[in-house]
Amino acid sequence: xxxxxxxxxxxxxxxxxxxxxxxxxxxxxxxxxxxxxxxxxxxxxxxxxxxxxxxxxxxxxxxxxxxxxxxxxxxxxxxxxxxxxxxxxxxxxxxxxxxxxxxxxxxxxxxxxxxxxxxxxxxxxxxxxxxxxxxxxxxxxxxxxxxxxxxxxxxxxxxxxxxxxxxxxxxxxxxxxxxxxxxxxxxxxxxxxxxxxxxxxxxxxxxxxxxxxxxxxxxxxxxxxxxxxxxxxxxxxxxxxxxxxxxxxxxxxxxxxxxxxxx
Numbered sequence: 001x002x003x004x005x006x007x008x009x010x011x012x013x014x015x016x017x018x019x020x021x022x023x024x025x026x027x028x029x030x031x032x033x034x035x036x037x038x039x040x041x042x043x044x045x046x047x048x049x050x051x052x053x054x055x056x057x058x059x060x061x062x063x064x065x066x067x068x069x070x071x072x073x074x075x076x077x078x079x080x081x082x083x084x085x086x087x088x089x090x091x092x093x094x095x096x097x098x099x100x101x102x103x104x105x106x107x108x109x110x111x112x113x114x115x116x117x118x119x120x121x122x123x124x125x126x127x128x129x130x131x132x133x134x135x136x137x138x139x140x141x142x143x144x145x146x147x148x149x150x151x152x153x154x155x156x157x158x159x160x161x162x163x164x165x166x167x168x169x170x171x172x173x174x175x176x177x178x179x180x181x182x183x184x185x186x187x188x189x190x191x192x193x194x195x196x197x198x199x200x201x202x203x204x205x206x207x208x209x210x211x212x213x214x215x216x217x218x219x220x221x222x223x224x225x226x227x228x229x230x231x232x233x234x235x236x237x238x239x240x241x242x243x244x245x246x247x248x249x250x251x252x253x254x255x256x257x258x259x260x261x262x263x
Contacts, residue, residue, distance in 0.1 A: 137178030147245035
C-alpha cells in the first residue's frame with residue numbers, strides 16, 4: 001500500500017538520478033585533484049621544513065656545524081648519510097640507537113632497518129608507484145660538491161662558512177629521483193656540468209590527476225635559514241645555480257619565488 005508505493009517511488013527516483021550524480025561527480029574530479037595536489041605540495045614543504053629545523057638542532061648540538069653528507073669509516077669507505085644522523089632530532093631516537101654506526105647502510109643489520117623509514121622522509125601520500133620509485137626511497141636530498149652547503153666532510157659551520165648568507169643558500173631540495181633513505185647518495189654539483197635532475201614529485205605526468213599532468217609543476221627547496229620556496233620548471237639555470245653555492249657572492253635571481261614558509 002502506501003509504504004510499498006513510497007519505497008517504489010524512492011527506488012525510481014534513485015535510478016533516475018543516478019546518471020546525474022555520476023555526471024556531477026565527474027565534473028568535480030578536477031577540483032578534487034587540485035585539492036589533493038595542493039595538499040601534497042604542502043605536505044612536502046612541511047617535510048623539508050622539519051628537516052631544515054632538525055639540521056639546525058644538530059648544528060646547535062655540534063658546535064654550530066651541520067651534519068656531514070656522508071659518514072665514512074677509518075679507510076674512507078662510505079657508511080651512511082646525514083638522514084641517519086638526523087634521526088635523534090626527528091624524535092626517532094629508538095630507531096637511531098638500533099643502527100650499527102660502524103656498519104654500512106646495506107650491511108646485514110642496517111639493511112633490515114631501511115623499511116622503517118620515518119614519515120618525514122617519505123613522499124606525500126597518494127603518489128602512484130611509478131612516481132614513488134623504489135621502496136623506502138626519499139626525494140629529499142642535499143647538494144654535494146665544491147661550494148655547496150655540504151662540501152666539507154666534517155660539516156660546515158652555519159655562521160662562519162656561509163658568506164652568501166643562509167637565506168640565499170640551498171640546504172635541501174626535492175630531487176628528480178628517489179634513493180634509499182639510508183644510502184649515502186645525494187645530488188652531485190659541478191659548476192661545469194648540468195644540474196642534476198630536480199622535482200621528481202610534482203613535475204611529471206598524471207601524478208594527481210586523471211586528466212594528464214599536474215596543474216602546477218615545480219619543486220620545493222629549503223634554504224639554509226629554514227625558508228621554503230616552490231620553484232617552477234621555467235626558473236632559469238642561472239637562478240637555480242646561484243643558491244646552490246654558498247660563497248659565489250651572487251644574489252638570488254629575479255625569477256626566484258617568494259618563500260612559502262618564512263623562517
